[in-house]
Amino acid sequence: MSYCVNCGVELDDSAKACPLCNTPVLNPNEMLKANAIAPFPKEKAPVEEIRRTDLGWLVSTVALATAVTCGMLNWLVFRQNLWSLAVIGACVLIWVILFPLVIYHKWTPYIYLLLDGATLLLYLYLIARMVEKYEWYDGLGIPIVLWTLAVLELLTFAGRRLPKGILAGGLYFFTALAMLCVGIEVIIDDYLEGPISLGWSAVVLTVCVIIDIAIITMLSRRRLRDAVRRRLHF
Amino acid sequence: MVERKEWYKLDLSAIVYPTLQRRDFSSVYRLSVLLKEEIQPELLQKALDRTMPRFPTYKVAIRRGLFWRYMEPNDRPGPFVKPDIGNPCQPMSFRGQNRYLVRVYYYHNRISFEAHHSLGDGTGGMCLLMTLTAEYLRLLGHEEIKNGGFVLDVNEKPDPEELEDAYMRYAKSKICPPRPGEKTYRVRGTKEPFYTLNIIDGIMPTSEVVKVSKKYQASITEYLNAVLLYALLQKQAEDRHFSLRPVRIAMPVNLRRFFPSKTLRNFITMVYPGVDPRLGEYTFEEIVTQVHHYMRYYVNDKFLRADITTNARTQSHPLIRIVPLFIKDLVVRSFYAKVQDRNSSAGLTNMGAMAVDESMKPYIERFDICMGQPFSSRTNCAVISFQDTLTINFASSIVEADVERYFFRKLVKDGIHVKIESNREEPDYHLNKLLREE
Incomplete structure (x- = not known):
């Protein structure tokens, strides 16, 4: 039987410190109470995951119904061109994007992003086939999708593996934004066969660099970081 | 014979709880009974299977309608007893664990019962737990255990009065007083990860608390309320805020004391005793006096009836009734977060002295009650006593235990x-965590 020297309350035999003030229990007469039963079990249970199968079914049925009815309409009524392919492709795209949210979320997000990118590329190819013009697809579509995909994968990696926090999150986001804009402008310049030079993306880049420098300063100066946390806590 | 109902409307209080449901929050409370022997899980499961059909409003699933949620009988297998866990009162999804909204745990000599608040209040839950315990003890061979009090006869058909929404029967006041809506002091702290619920139990002799309360010329509830207010005032003073706020406690009152009903569903309303430090510094004696007079003034059938009438009128307003559920959810949730939750600095509930039949007393050591996870980062306090053991339970989801420390130190100072x-x-775990964050 021990008492907290600080609070004056009796403590449980299994307690190593007072739960109220964290003062350690040091009772020289009763050092060997390791077998005392703790008042609460140590094991924590994870919160039960709920499978959202109903929503998954709803999304799948609606997407499938839209695709089938548009296909039928195109086949039987409005036969001018293959317009229904655009709708069907969009349905597939939406379904693939929603797949990890409502149906299956056991894989890592990197795979889902790859799947989304691949579907988007296929969809753009479908549109290119429909209009029978491929230059924009080769020159703009593929590079922009691949570049966005690469930036998103990097952002996901940073969010999951690198240090976390509001400030760090901001740093990753603005860096990714700058990379994305610069990349897109380079790709557009290359497609238009003009000289590769930074225009509008230079403005985004400058703003992002300024924000990044501010964030890095805040992160590296502990006092500053604490002050920001204190003032921004909610 | 009572025909089995196909569905039940949610009662007046129960409507609010499901709207507050988040991935990391459910209004779940826990009642525990500590016996004198180790629990045998197989027998406990058997007892639970015998007990549940007697409580049709607890053997239900909650479903969404277009305008309101409702409860329908749940015939899926379960609920199943489980070994206890270190993070009790976990969020309870309406679709998890075969849609049951009750859980039963065992740990050494303790049986714990958790229920979603939309099924019923502490009194209803305690009836289920006590009936379960009586049935378990009978299975152990203690045939002499009698029914009565909280223990219901499992072979009997449920009384229709047990399943009623008693609010509607008594909400007949001629005027509706406005709801209080002043911002109060809020305890701030470092949030724990959402699956953690910090519990601190204070166990003390009831006789000592009675003696001290008498010294202050107050009841136990009034005295403990005053101690909690005192602790919160100290915490606010230590926080060094620019402007002080009133400190108020949300305290549920069991309406069955004033309006006879056998209902096992919710039948409580809130009163808010408090003090305003902006008026000047309160000594502890002054806080006790303030709480004492507040309770004597407000806790009577007239005021309470008017209070439940206000709530009932809102619910039965035709315009409110035809609004679709998701809009109601949005409005109720934001009202709760902006007004109701800020209206009090902490919660305190007192189940009072547990009345247990003489035949059962020898097998019970004590009771424990936990109000569950608070909606915002504050502390919830729950009190229950059995014979000469009074248990005060604090549940919070923040790292700091300042309020608890001030509270229990005051009790110790008063000689309890x-x-x-x-x-x-x-603590070294917390220290490591802080170091890791650096």
Whole structure:
């Protein structure tokens, strides 16, 4: 039987410190109470995951119904061109994007992003086939999708593996934004066969660099970081 | 014979709880009984299977309608007894664990019962737990255990009055007083990860608390309320805020004391005793006096009836009734977060002295009650007593235990012998965590 020297309350035999003030229990007469039963079990249970199968079914049925009815309409009524392919492709795209949210979320997000990118590329190819013009697809579509995909994968990696926090999150986001804009402008310049030079993306880049420098300063100066946390806590 | 109902409307209080449901929050409370022997899980499961059909409003699933949620009988297998866990009162999804909204745990000599608040209040839950315990003890061979009080006869058909929404029967006041809506002091702290619920139990002799309360010329509830207010005032003073706020406690009152009903569903309303430090510094004696007079003034059938009428009128307003559920959810949730939750600095509930039949007393050591996870980062306090053991339970989801410390230190100062039990992790864990964050 021990008492907290600080609070004056009796403590449980299994307690190593007072739960109220964290003062350690040091009772020289009763050092060997390791077998005392703790008042609460140590094991924590994870919160039960709920499978959202109903929503998954709803999304799948609606997407499938839209695709089938548009296909039928195109086949039987409005036969001018293959317009229904655009709708069907969009349905597939939406379904693939929603797949990890409502149906299956056991894989890592990197795979889902790859799947989304691949579907988007296929969809753009479908549109290119429909209009029978491929230059924009080769020159703009593929590079922009691949570049966005690469930036998103990097952002996901940073969010999951690198240090976390509001400030760090901001740093990753603005860096990714700058990379994305610069990349897109380079790709557009290359497609238009003009000289590769930074225009509008230079403005985004400058703003992002300024924000990044501010964030890095805040992160590296502990006092500053604490002050920001204190003032921004909610 | 009572025909089995196909569905039940949610009662007046129960409507609010499901709207507050988040991935990391459910209004779940826990009642525990500590016996004198180790629990045998197989027998407990058997007892539970015998007990549940007697409580049709607890053997239900909650479903969404277009305008309101409702409860429908749940015939899926379960609920199943499980070994206890270190993070009790976990969020309870309406679709998890075969849609049951009750859980039963065992740990050494303790049986714990958790229920979603939309099924019923502490009194209803206690009836289920006590009936379960009586049935378990009978299975152990203690045939002499009698029914009565909280223990219901499992072979009897449920009385229709047990399933009623008693609010509607008594909400007949001629005027509706406005709801209080002043911003109060809020305890701030470092949030724990959402699956952690910090519990601190203070166990003390009832006789000592009665003696001290008498010294202050107050009841136990009034005295403990005053101690909690005192602790919160100290915490606010230590926080060094620019402007002080009133400190108020949300305290549920069991309406069955004033309006006879056998209902096992919710039948409580809130009163808010408090003090305003902006008026000047309160001594502890002054806080006790303030709480004492507040309770004597407000806790009577007239005021309480008017209070439930206000709520009932809102619910039965035709315009409110035809609004689709998701809009109601949005409005109720934001009202709760902006007004109701800020209206009090902490919660305190007192189940009072547990009335247990003489035949059952020898097998019970004590009771424990936990109000569950608070909606915002504050502390919830729950009190229950059995014979000469009074248990005060604090549940919070923040790292700091300042309010609890001030509270129990005041009790110790007043000469009460307090024993503390907790599920909090050792301090070096917190230190390591802080170092890791650096």
